[in-house]
Amino acid sequence: MCKVGIYLVCDYPDRSRFLEAIKLCDELGVDFLEIGIPFSDPTADGDTIERAALEVLEREGMDDFYDALKSAREIFNRKLYVMTYANVVYSNGIENFAKRFSFIDGVILADVPFRESKRFKDIFKKYGIGFVYFVTPETDFETLERIKASANDFIYFVSIRGTTGGEFCLDGDAINRLELLKESEQDVIIGFGIKTRNDVRKACKYADGVVIGTEAVKSLASDKLGEFLKSVID
Amino acid sequence: MKGYYGEYGGQFVAETLIGALDELEEAFKRFKKDRYARKELNDLFKNYAGRPTPLYYAKNLSDYLGCEVYLKREDLLHSGAHKLNNTLGQAILTKFMDKKRIIAETGAGQHGVATATAAALLGIECVVYMGKVDAKRQRPNLLRMRLLGADVRIVEKGSMTLKSAINEALRDWVRNVQNTHYILGSVVGPYPFPEIVAYFQSVIGKEAKRQILSQAKRLPDCVVACVGGGSNAIGVFKGFLKDDVELIGVEAGGESLELGRHSATLTEGKPGILHGALSYLLQDEFGQVVNVHSISAGLDYPGVGPEHSYLKNTGRVKYGVCFDNEALEGFKVLSRLEGIIPALESAHAVGYVVKSRDYFKGKTVVINISGRGDKDLGIIEALEGNGV
Numbered sequence: 001m002c003k004v005g006i007y008l009v010c011d012y013p014d015r016s017r018f019l020e021a022i023k024l025c026d027e028l029g030v031d032f033l034e035i036g037i038p039f040s041d042p043t044a045d046g047d048t049i050e051r052a053a054l055e056v057l058e059r060e061g062m063d064d065f066y067d068a069l070k071s072a073r074e075i076f077n078r079k080l081y082v083m084t085y086a087n088v089v090y091s092n093g094i095e096n097f098a099k100r101f102s103f104i105d106g107v108i109l110a111d112v113p114f115r116e117s118k119r120f121k122d123i124f125k126k127y128g129i130g131f132v133y134f135v136t137p138e139t140d141f142e143t144l145e146r147i148k149a150s151a152n153d154f155i156y157f158v159s160i161r162g163t164t165g166g167e168f169c170l171d172g173d174a175i176n177r178l179e180l181l182k183e184s185e186q187d188v189i190i191g192f193g194i195k196t197r198n199d200v201r202k203a204c205k206y207a208d209g210v211v212i213g214t215e216a217v218k219s220l221a222s223d224k225l226g227e228f229l230k231s232v233i234d
Numbered sequence: 235m236k237g238y239y240g241e242y243g244g245q246f247v248a249e250t251l252i253g254a255l256d257e258l259e260e261a262f263k264r265f266k267k268d269r270y271a272r273k274e275l276n277d278l279f280k281n282y283a284g285r286p287t288p289l290y291y292a293k294n295l296s297d298y299l300g301c302e303v304y305l306k307r308e309d310l311l312h313s314g315a316h317k318l319n320n321t322l323g324q325a326i327l328t329k330f331m332d333k334k335r336i337i338a339e340t341g342a343g344q345h346g347v348a349t350a351t352a353a354a355l356l357g358i359e360c361v362v363y364m365g366k367v368d369a370k371r372q373r374p375n376l377l378r379m380r381l382l383g384a385d386v387r388i389v390e391k392g393s394m395t396l397k398s399a400i401n402e403a404l405r406d407w408v409r410n411v412q413n414t415h416y417i418l419g420s421v422v423g424p425y426p427f428p429e430i431v432a433y434f435q436s437v438i439g440k441e442a443k444r445q446i447l448s449q450a451k452r453l454p455d456c457v458v459a460c461v462g463g464g465s466n467a468i469g470v471f472k473g474f475l476k477d478d479v480e481l482i483g484v485e486a487g488g489e490s491l492e493l494g495r496h497s498a499t500l501t502e503g504k505p506g507i508l509h510g511a512l513s514y515l516l517q518d519e520f521g522q523v524v525n526v527h528s529i530s531a532g533l534d535y536p537g538v539g540p541e542h543s544y545l546k547n548t549g550r551v552k553y554g555v556c557f558d559n560e561a562l563e564g565f566k567v568l569s570r571l572e573g574i575i576p577a578l579e580s581a582h583a584v585g586y587v588v589k590s591r592d593y594f595k596g597k598t599v600v601i602n603i604s605g606r607g608d609k610d611l612g613i614i615e616a617l618e619g620n621g622v
Contacts, residue, residue: 039521040392041397041401041508041509043408043509044248046405050391086246087517087521088521088522090506091517091521111246112246113245113248115245115252116245133249134249136250138253158249158250161408161409
């Protein structure tokens with residue numbers, strides 16, 4: 001069983017096509033969704049997602065994203081995550097954010113590494129929102145064990161060095177760490193660079209699932225999300 | 235807590251960069267203990283860069299303002315600004331870490347030039363990111379970087395100023411972290427950058443203190459420096475933090491204090507997270523970083539170093555504002571009265587003292603002239619035509 005998660009930029013390309021995409025993901029059996037709340041300075045994202053996010057930010061704000069996510073929650077029947085950057089959550093108080101978005105299952109903050117995560121994780125936990133940790137091919141083994149022990153949601157394995165949208169590969173360092181994560185109680189999900197069913201199969205030899213972002217955003221922009229999903233989901 | 239100044243600082247970066255930050259911290263520790271490395275840097279400071287830079291008693295300006303003004307002449311440092319203090323130091327750290335490639339961001343171009351200079355000297359490959367707006371308004375520095383052998387990549391995304399350049403440099407670093415060191419140019423970014431940059435820039439304050447004690451036989455009443463990210467200010471303040479000396483950081487007020495028209499982060503912002511650190515930030519009500527403005531490309535940045543946020547909150551440093559037109563006044567006054575053309579960044583410190591002359595009356599003031607103004611002649615010409 002290999003889970004496939006899809007990342008979409010909130011309200012991209014527009015509200016109605018975004019919500020249609022959510023519906024499609026639900027119907028085609030996508031296992032979980034990550035919805036990106038746009039941030040002005042998305043340093044962990046490559047060109048595709050950055051461009052989409054900045055385009056949405058030109059016309060929308062936090063209240064719009066809240067409405068869109070509320071609707072997405074009603075449409076999508078499996079796990080729903082928010083992926084964004086620390087300041088979007090921090091600026092008006094982490095607790096206020098957690099309270100407002102308590103209907104989501106978990107949160108992923110691209111610029112919050114394990115060592116800075118406590119202040120976020122503890123508050124989200126109070127509202128029943130999971131906090132996703134990252135592991136990379138360079139994560140040291142001591143940190144890896146601590147992450148394994150304290151994870152309360154899936155573990156996001158960053159398969160490549162780089163921003164979103166690069167090429168998928170797993171080197172020795174990556175496989176080494178994935179082997180160690182196998183005994184984790186939480187799912188291990190591989191992200192960054194996954195584009196094809198072949199990538200998915202390769203990743204799932206070592207992990208519980210994958211998340212696909214850039215290719216999903218691209219295919220949605222050209223009205224081909226359905227085709228794309230069918231091409232990657234077994 | 236490690237990596238924090240009070241509640242500010244931290245390491246808000248992708249997990250991928252954590253290893254590189256630890257490696258950098260380790261290299262920095264080794265550097266501080268290594269007598270030979272420190273000697274190498276001191277030799278470069280003295281024989282290559284031209285340290286110590288003079289502390290100059292500006293008699294004409296003093297007479298004009300009715301106070302005793304001393305200028306710390308970082309504009310006389312090789313490559314034209316204080317930035318070289320940091321890039322020479324970090325270039326030696328790069329060698330320590332055995333990395334073969336250096337990247338940097340630049341706004342005014344001074345940090346880019348200083349990085350390209352250090353890279354040329356030490357024979358290391360160098361890539362500099364510069365926003366399109368800045369590349370245009372600070373063209374002389376673009377040309378200098380290319381002459382020095384740097385690969386200057388123009389950023390045509392976002393604000394196309396310093397902030398966009400840092401975004402791209404961070405992305406490059408994530409991709410190439412194994413062979414690349416990112417030389418950040420200010421006391422911003424994730425720990426240990428604010429600590430390292432402050433350490434290398436503290437030479438300014440150490441010298442200034444020794445020099446003023448020798449020349450004026452006393453400590454100054456005030457030390458004034460401009461603050462964008464805040465490296466020249468931290469550098470000069472470090473010499474006087476423990477003394478009974480008033481420290482004043484001057485932010486760019488731009489055209490007005492309406493959000494979007496200025497870069498006065500500490501004066502008008504609130505705490506937020508950008509480029510790896512929790513610090514004051516100019517942002518909208520939802521945490522989106524806003525566009526900022528300053529006539530000076532080096533101050534045109536929505537964030538500020540976390541140590542400044544801490545120094546503001548503790549009250550040890552006072553932060554004021556100098557508007558574009560006041561900075562231009564400072565620029566002209568210093569040029570005409572002392573024959574010193576300051577960088578537009580440094581002109582904010584001068585302009586602040588000029589506009590607050592009543593406050594400074596009778597006091598002994600050190601102003602840090604962080605850089606020289608050759609790079610800004612195009613801006614002046616565009617504003618005032620050829621009849622400057």
